[in-house]
C-alpha cells in the first residue's frame with residue numbers, strides 16, 4: 329500500500345496525510361463491480377439474446393453516466409465543505425471542489441465504479457426479466473419482448489423510477505461523508521471535533537451500531553470503524569461538533585484546494 333504523504337504547508341498549517349482517504353481510495357479503485365450478466369445469457373434463445381443486446385447498457389452509457397456522476401459528486405463535495413465552514417463561523421472562506429490530488433482521484437474512482445455498477449446491475453435485471461417473459465410466454469417474439477420491456481409504463485420505466493432515486497441518494501450521501509471525512513482528517517488537529525451519526529433513526533443493524541456509538545470522540549474514529557453509507561439509500565452521515573473559531577483560524581483550514 330502506498331501512502332501519499334503531503335506535508336507541505338498551507339498558510340503555515342502542516343497538512344497531514346489522510347489515512348481514511350487512502351483506504352477509501354483503494355476500496356473504490358479496486359472494488360469489484362457487481363453483475364455478471366454474460367453468464368445469464370448462456371441459455372438464452374437467439375431472440376432473447378438479441379433483445380438483451382438492443383436493451384443493455386454498454387460502454388458509452390457507462391462513460392457518460394460516470395462523467396455526470398463525477399460532476400455531481402464534486403459539487404456535493406464542495407457544498408459539504410462549505411456547510412462545514414459555515415458551521416464553524418468561517419463566512420469568509422470559500423470551499424473549492426478538489427481539482428487534483430488524492431481527493432480528486434477518490435471522487436473519480438467512485439464515480440466510475442458507481443457508473444459501472446449501475447450499468448451492470450441494469451444488464452443483470454434486464455436478463456432476468458427477459459428470462460421471466462420467456463417462461464411466461466414461450467412463443468414470445470421480439471415485438472412481445474420489446475413491448476413488455478420498453479413500451480410506455482413497461483418494466484424499464486418502473487426499473488429506473490426506483491433506481492434513479494436510489495443512485496442519486498446513495499452517491500450524494502457518499503460524497504457528503506467523503507467530504508466530512510477529508511475535511512476533519514486534514515483540519516481535525518485544530519478543530520478537535522466530537523461527532524454524532526445522524527439521523528438517529530436507523531433500521532439496519534450496522535446503522536443502529538453507528539448511532540449507538542454517539543457521541544463519538546472524533547470524526548476520524550467513526551470513519552475508521554465504518555464505511556458510511558454501509559448500504560444503498562442509507563441516509564446516515566457524520567455530524568461534526570466543534571465550537572466556532574476565529575477568522576485567523578478560518579484562514580488556516582483546508583477547504584478542498
Ligand SMILES: [Zn+2]
Pocket residue numbers: 530535557558562563564
Ligand atoms: Zn444507514
